[in-house]
Amino acid sequence: MDVPRRMPHPDPHPPEVFEVLRRQGPETRIAVVGASNNRSKYGNVIVLNLAAKGYTVLPVNPREREIAGIPAYPNLAAVPKPIHIVDVVTPPAVTVGILDEAARLGLPAVWLQDGSYDEAALAVAGKAPFRTVYEACIMVASNLG
Numbered sequence: 001m002d003v004p005r006r007m008p009h010p011d012p013h014p015p016e017v018f019e020v021l022r023r024q025g026p027e028t029r030i031a032v033v034g035a036s037n038n039r040s041k042y043g044n045v046i047v048l049n050l051a052a053k054g055y056t057v058l059p060v061n062p063r064e065r066e067i068a069g070i071p072a073y074p075n076l077a078a079v080p081k082p083i084h085i086v087d088v089v090t091p092p093a094v095t096v097g098i099l100d101e102a103a104r105l106g107l108p109a110v111w112l113q114d115g116s117y118d119e120a121a122l123a124v125a126g127k128a129p130f131r132t133v134y135e136a137c138i139m140v141a142s143n144l145g
Contacts, residue, residue: 014131017109020084021142026056030138031079033098034089034116035059035067042113043089044068049139050087058083076101087111087138092118103128111138 020028030050036043043061047068051057059067062074073079076086076098086102088095088110095116102110110125112134117125125132133141 012135013133014109017085017111017131017133018141018144020109021138022144024142025054028085029056029058029083030085030087031058031060031073031076031083032067032087032089033060033076034094035061035064035072036089037064037067041089042115046087046089046113046139050142053142055142076105076107083107085109085111085138087113088116089113090116092116092121095121096124099124099128102130109133111136113137 032043032047034043035047038044044067047057047059047070051070057070058079059070059072060076060079061067061072064072066072086107086109088098090098095112099110099121107130109131112125112132114137117134122134
């Protein structure tokens with residue numbers, strides 16, 4: 001896997017997003033785009049992990065009505081607000097559209113899981129109004145609180 005070039009954001013780990021993640025509990029609302037019922041996929045592992053830590057998890061998948069017993073939404077626009085962090089677990093070609101939607105909706109932070117971004121996705125994220133985290137796993141970072 002190629003190492004992506006740095007995007008225009010000065011830090012792939014913006015501290016204000018990590019601070020939101022440290023506030024574990026149901027008041028911290030995380031949309032997981034690319035959520036899956038397939039237990040071998042990170043879209044399922046992340047949903048279960050974050051829910052077990054007490055976050056309000058909002059799975060997003062246009063083909064599922066629920067993920068791991070949690071109601072799912074077809075897209076970010078359908079997710080009840082607020083959304084504090086959008087965690088993305090989709091292929092890079094899909095991620096670009098998610099980044100555009102997050103920007104249109106005025107969402108504050110997007111977390112790009114490894115494998116969800118490439119140079120094109122990072123370029124789009126670099127021009128977006130939200131804070132972007134990449135080169136970090138949300139499940140690991142949520143353990144650091």
